[in-house]
Amino acid sequence: MTKGNAxxxxxxxxxxxxxDPAAKIxxxxxxxxxxxxxxxxxxxxxxxxxxxxKFDARGLIVAPGFIDLHVHxxxxxxxxxxxxxxxxxxxxxxxxxxxxxxxxxxxxxxTAEWVAWLxxxxxxxxxxxxxxxxxxxxxxxxxxxxxxxxxxAGAVAVTDDGKPILDDEIMSAALRSGAELNLPVVQHAExxxxxxxxxxxxxxxxFRLGLRGMPAAAEANVVDxxxxxxxxxxxxxxxxxHLSTADALKAVRRGKRSGHNTRVTCRVTxxxxxxxxxxxxxxxxEYNTNFKMNPPLRSAADREAILVALADGTVEAIATxxxxxxxxxxxxxxxxxxxxxxxxxxxxxxxxxxxxREHKIPLTRIVELFTSGPARVFDFPGRGSLARGSFxxxxxxxxxxxxxxxxxxxxxxSHNTPFDGWQFVGKVVATVVGGRVVYRAD
Amino acid sequence: MNKPAxxxxxxxxxxxxxxxxxxLKLARRMNPLKARxxxxxxxxxxxxxxxxxxxxxxxxxxxKALGATTTLVQSSGSSIEKGESLLDTGYTLRAVGFxxxxxxxPAAGAPHLMAKHLDxxxxxxxxxxxxxxxxxxxxxxxxxxxxxSFKGLQVAIIGDIFHSRVTRxxxxxxxxxxxxxxxxxxxxxxxxxxxxxxxxxxITRHIEEALRGADVIMLLRLQKERLAGxxxxxxxxxxxxxxxxxxLKLARRxxxVMHPGPIIRGLExxxxxxxxxxxxxxxxxxNGVPTRMAILARALSKAK
Numbered sequence: 001m002t003k004g005n006a007x008x009x010x011x012x013x014x015x016x017x018x019x020d021p022a023a024k025i026x027x028x029x030x031x032x033x034x035x036x037x038x039x040x041x042x043x044x045x046x047x048x049x050x051x052x053x054k055f056d057a058r059g060l061i062v063a064p065g066f067i068d069l070h071v072h073x074x075x076x077x078x079x080x081x082x083x084x085x086x087x088x089x090x091x092x093x094x095x096x097x098x099x100x101x102x103x104x105x106x107x108x109x110x111t112a113e114w115v116a117w118l119x120x121x122x123x124x125x126x127x128x129x130x131x132x133x134x135x136x137x138x139x140x141x142x143x144x145x146x147x148x149x150x151x152x153a154g155a156v157a158v159t160d161d162g163k164p165i166l167d168d169e170i171m172s173a174a175l176r177s178g179a180e181l182n183l184p185v186v187q188h189a190e191x192x193x194x195x196x197x198x199x200x201x202x203x204x205x206x207f208r209l210g211l212r213g214m215p216a217a218a219e220a221n222v223v224d225x226x227x228x229x230x231x232x233x234x235x236x237x238x239x240x241x242h243l244s245t246a247d248a249l250k251a252v253r254r255g256k257r258s259g260h261n262t263r264v265t266c267r268v269t270x271x272x273x274x275x276x277x278x279x280x281x282x283x284x285x286e287y288n289t290n291f292k293m294n295p296p297l298r299s300a301a302d303r304e305a306i307l308v309a310l311a312d313g314t315v316e317a318i319a320t321x322x323x324x325x326x327x328x329x330x331x332x333x334x335x336x337x338x339x340x341x342x343x344x345x346x347x348x349x350x351x352x353x354x355x356x357r358e359h360k361i362p363l364t365r366i367v368e369l370f371t372s373g374p375a376r377v378f379d380f381p382g383r384g385s386l387a388r389g390s391f392x393x394x395x396x397x398x399x400x401x402x403x404x405x406x407x408x409x410x411x412x413x414s415h416n417t418p419f420d421g422w423q424f425v426g427k428v429v430a431t432v433v434g435g436r437v438v439y440r441a442d
Numbered sequence: 443m444n445k446p447a448x449x450x451x452x453x454x455x456x457x458x459x460x461x462x463x464x465x466l467k468l469a470r471r472m473n474p475l476k477a478r479x480x481x482x483x484x485x486x487x488x489x490x491x492x493x494x495x496x497x498x499x500x501x502x503x504x505x506k507a508l509g510a511t512t513t514l515v516q517s518s519g520s521s522i523e524k525g526e527s528l529l530d531t532g533y534t535l536r537a538v539g540f541x542x543x544x545x546x547x548p549a550a551g552a553p554h555l556m557a558k559h560l561d562x563x564x565x566x567x568x569x570x571x572x573x574x575x576x577x578x579x580x581x582x583x584x585x586x587x588x589x590x591s592f593k594g595l596q597v598a599i600i601g602d603i604f605h606s607r608v609t610r611x612x613x614x615x616x617x618x619x620x621x622x623x624x625x626x627x628x629x630x631x632x633x634x635x636x637x638x639x640x641x642x643x644x645i646t647r648h649i650e651e652a653l654r655g656a657d658v659i660m661l662l663r664l665q666k667e668r669l670a671g672x673x674x675x676x677x678x679x680x681x682x683x684x685x686x687x688x689x690l691k692l693a694r695r696x697x698x699v700m701h702p703g704p705i706i707r708g709l710e711x712x713x714x715x716x717x718x719x720x721x722x723x724x725x726x727x728x729n730g731v732p733t734r735m736a737i738l739a740r741a742l743s744k745a746k
Contacts, residue, residue, distance in 0.1 A: 204638035208455070210550035210572030210607060287551030331529055331559075333549035335570070 009052040010034040011435055013394065015044065016057025019364055020064055022372035022385035026364050031062055033392035033435040041388060055437070057396055060429055063367045064386050065097025065393025067374040069271050070161075070241055070319035071344065073099070073129075076117065077106030082324040082413045085124035087344070089411040090322070092439035094344040095370075095428035097393035098128040098383060099322075103139065104162045110134035110145045112153035119154050126438045127431070128393070130156045130378070135174045135185060139163045144170070147177045156378045159186035161241060162294075164222055166191065172229050175266075179235035184269070184378060186239045189222035189248060190214070190295065199335045201281040201296040209287065211334065214296055220247030227255035230266040239377055240270035242321045244295040246305035253314055269377045271319035274343060274350040277306050279418065289330045289337035290418045293323065310369065311361050317374035318366075320347050324414030342412050345405070346419045352399055352426025363399060370395075392435035401427040446557035449542070449741035450564045453573035454614040462582070462615060465736050469583050472507075472732035472739070479509030480743040486510050487540040489531070490567070491517045491547045496703055496727050497567050497576065501544050504734035510742070513540070532556045542741050545569075563741040571605050577702050578611035580733040584726050585658055588698050592619035598652040598693070599623060600683060601662030601710055602631040608702045610639060612660065617642045626652035627683060630672045649683050653692040661685055661701045664710045685711040690720065698722045 011033045018029035018041070030047045032040040040047050073087035084101075091099045101118060103109035109118065109131060117123075118131045133155035137143045139162070147158060158178065164187060165171045171187075178185045195214040200206050202213025223240055224247075230238040240252055248270075255268030275293065280300055284291040291297060309315045323340025330337050348370070355361040375384025382391045407420040431439035446452060454462070472478070486505045490498055498514070505512045515535070517523060522531060528547070535543060542563045545553050550570030557564040568574040582592075589595060597616060603609050603625050613623060617640040625632050625645050637643045646652050653659065669676055685699065699711075699721045707713045716723060 202635075204635055207604075207633070207635045208610070208639055210570050210610060286554050328527070331527075331555070333528060333547070333555060334551045335549045 009435070010039070010049070011053045011055060011432065011437070012047060012051035013055045013057050013062055013396065016060045016062035016396065018062045018386065019367045020386045021364055021368035022064070023387045029062070031386060031394065033394070033432065036392050036434045038386050038388055038390045038392055041386060055396070055430065060396050060398050061363070063395045063397070064371040064384050064390070065431070065433065066095045066348070066370040066395045067098045067380065067384060068096045068320050068322070068344065068347070069100045069317050069374045069377060071099045071101055071322040072104070072324065072340070073101050074324060075105060075123065076114065080413070081326055084118070084129060085126070086411060086413045087322070087324070088125040088127045088129065090342070090344040091127045092431045092433070093411050093428065094346070095348050095395040095397060095431055096127055096344060097395060097431060097433045098130060098380065100130045100132050100156060100378065102132055102161045103134040103159065108134045108139045110137050110139070112146070112149045115150055115153035115155050127433050130154070132157045132159050132161070132186060134158065135160050135165060136170065141165055141167060141170060144173055144177060147181055147183055151181050151183055157184040157186050157239065159188065159241065161186065161188045164188050164190045164192060166222070168225070168229065171226060172233065175230055175233045175236040175238065178237055179233050182235070182237070182379070184237040184239045186241050187222065187226055188241050189219045189226065189243070191218040191221050194218040197335070199292060200284055201298050203281055203299055205281045205284060209284070216245040216247055216298065216302065219245045219295055220251060223248040223251040227251050227268060230255060230268060231258050234265060236266045238266065238268045240268070242273050242276065242295055242319065243270045243315070244276045244298050244306070245302045249305050249309050249314060256314070269316045270314070271317040271374070271377070272306055272310060272315045273319060273321045274347045275341060275418065277303065277310060278350050278354050283418070287334040288418070289332070289334055290341060290416050292334060292337050292339060293321070293341050294339040307359055310355060311359070311365065315369070316377050318347060318351060318369045319374070320344050324412050325416045326414060330416050340416070342410065342414055342417045344412065345410055346417065346422070346424070348397060348428055349405065349424035349426050350419070353424045356399070357425055392432060394432040395428065396430040396432070397426060397428045399426050401425070403427050444558060447561050447563045450557050451575050451737055451741070452553050452557055452564065452566050454575045454578050454611045455573065459618050462579070462618065465579055465740060466583055466586065468736035468739060469579070469733045472735035474503060474507045474731045474735065477507060477509065480739050481505065481508040481510035484510040484541045484742050485539060486512050486542050486544060486738065487535050488512055488514045489535065489543055489545045490514065491522070492568070494546055494567070496730060497546065500727070500730040501567060501734050504731050505738055507731070508735055508738060510738070528552055528555060529559055532560050536560055536562060542738070565737060565741060568607055570607065571610070572607050573611045574607040575611050576730070576734055576737055577608050578615040579737070580726060580730045581612055581660070581700060581702070582615055583729045583733050584700065584722050585698070587725070587729070588722065589657060592616065592621050595621045595657045596655050597621055597623045597658040597660060598626060598656040599660040599662070600626045600649060600652060600685065602664055602668060603627055603636055603662070604631050604633060605665070605668060606662050609662065613640045613643060624652045624656070628674050628679070630674060649689060650692055653689060656693040656697055659685065659693055659697055659699045661699065661710050663704060663706060680709065684709070685715050687712065687714045687718065690715060700726060703727065
């Protein structure tokens with residue numbers, strides 16, 4: 001989604017270390033981009049083609065452009081929280097070249113017209129925007145939207161994010177329609193009958209703070225049910241959004257096994273957020289609303305299970321669930337505060353600082369979780385890898401750079417992050433979309 | 443975001459033992475009948491978002507006994523009704539010229555939000571299901587009037603622990619002094635997680651077991667509507683957990699029966715127990731005034 005003017009020329013990324021898990025490359029390589037595509041990948045100094053511009057990537061990792069399967073850019077209707085322009089600027093600063101937007105806007109993105117509106121260059125996006133459309137009209141959970149029309153308009157998946165589809169019939173119907181079109185159904189797994197007026201995870205911390213807690217089972221039960229439904233529908237594709245509990249992972253593993261072993265093949269995938277692999281429910285402290293999100297921060301055992309699943313491949317993608325909110329929506333009583341935190345600009349830093357350095361997950365696996373993993377979940381042909389002919393979306397980062405995140409300097413319109421002032425290792429240096437540098441660190 | 447202003451009292455959990463003992467000592471020196479103008483020219487606002495009889499009136503009497511002026515602001519009849527946020531109400535009261543805010547609020551953590559953004563002391567008069575620190579202090583004050591010290595005491599707390607801010611504060615306070623507490627009630631009201639609140643807590647589902655050897659029995663009000671949708675029926679609850687004169691005999695002979703009020707006779711306790719010689723229910727209300735005088739004096743004067 002380039003702006004149209006200034007046709008991308010050619011760019012040689014030189015001297016960097018290429019990690020491209022899909023192409024099984026983990027070696028020093030130069031990358032030549034031309035006309036919005038990857039023209040050539042070669043050993044250092046062996047690129048034959050010439051380039052208008054060069055990027056010195058010595059000491060840096062060069063990776064396929066990062067894909068975020070789960071962001072809230074708040075347009076249409078809530079541009080005091082975020083706009084597509086500001087949200088994609090934050091995405092670029094976080095190394096994301098593609099973001100998938102959630103439909104819980106005002107109005108809900110439940111028509112082809114709104115999908116097209118989101119993709120219109122006039123929105124001012126600086127990275128690729130892939131809309132996820134509502135699965136039911138106004139996300140009321142009653143009547144399915146027109147999946148075929150939404151898909152034709154450019155929707156990459158359907159969901160009622162924030163409002164889970166609890167009705168068995170409707171969820172089955174969504175999976176069936178999705179199966180016919182090879183369209184994933186994304187579920188925000190929460191049995192809202194168990195979470196009414198709850199504002200955090202149910203456990204010792206919620207008890208101590210006198211807050212009603214969401215039981216882990218509220219998530220796991222829905223994932224379990226969804227896997228059962230998916231297993232009955234050939235070709236269905238179920239994607240579990242922001243998975244946060246150990247029991248939900250068990251259900252996902254069950255779904256993945258059945259996908260291979262039974263006659264009815266379904267695909268079950270899942271994503272995990274940086275805050276769920278980093279923080280615990282107890283980090284809420286004394287009612288800090290920047291630690292309030294849905295699903296909530298969970299127990300140490302849940303986080304442990306997530307770390308294992310990130311390492312062993314059960315989880316396909318790290319997704320931010322970037323959820324900007326205005327200050328006045330967060331500086332209120334904890335129970336009244338909006339759910340959600342921003343996350344685009346801290347995702348890679350958290351992955352390197354926590355997953356790589358602390359938990360020893362290899363950098364190649366981390367890159368996979370940001371690139372080929374999410375590309376497979378929603379089928380993004382030509383993305384998630386830098387194989388010759390792919391889209392010229394590239395993320396360049398310094399895995400050793402130490403820096404301090406300051407939310408005041410964020411590109412997002414909102415500053416509701418728990419990571420203000422955190423010291424990180426690993427920083428995005430440049431983000432290239434369609435062959436053009438859209439972000440460069442100072 | 444800042445630290446709470448000096449003299450704030452947001453909860454018992456993070457108070458040190460010596461601060462608690464200091465407050466109790468100060469409370470013993472307070473005499474509501476003898477005016478002591480420690481807080482002359484001080485203005486205290488009582489900001490009540492929830493109904494209250496004893497907490498509100500005793501904070502008011504306490505402030506006036508120390509020479510302060512008080513103003514009551516309630517959610518109905520104020521700008522809160524018009525949708526003013528908690529913080530904006532706080533900023534407004536600060537600008538009007540109040541020196542301290544006593545706040546009761548249905549949301550847990552509301553006083554903490556105020557204290558983070560205001561430079562005047564904030565006193566928690568009960569926040570949701572979280573804490574009710576002045577009640578725990580007056581309960582401790584009452585216990586020490588009847589018992590020599592906290593040492594070796596066994597306390598039974600019976601009823602709806604889950605929804606009780608009084609219990610949370612009492613558990614924090616008493617366990618800091620090594621008191622052993624037995625929490626008693628059905629799983630809906632006393633979930634297993636309750637014991638993680640503080641060291642020295644245990645759970646029993648049988649009131650007889652809770653009472654055996656108890657020096658202090660704390661009862662809690664049962665809100666009938668909270669039984670709605672639960673497995674246990676009102677009659678069963680009364681049969682299993684009501685405090686009766688017969689059951690009271692299981693406790694130590696000098697055991698005291700406490701209740702933060704309001705009491706519902708015939709529900710969590712019989713009238714016989716409420717009015718009996720071991721009941722300190724009225725005494726607690728009485729002790730609320732000097733305790734809250736101490737809390738206000740700590741907040742606004744140099745009295746130690």
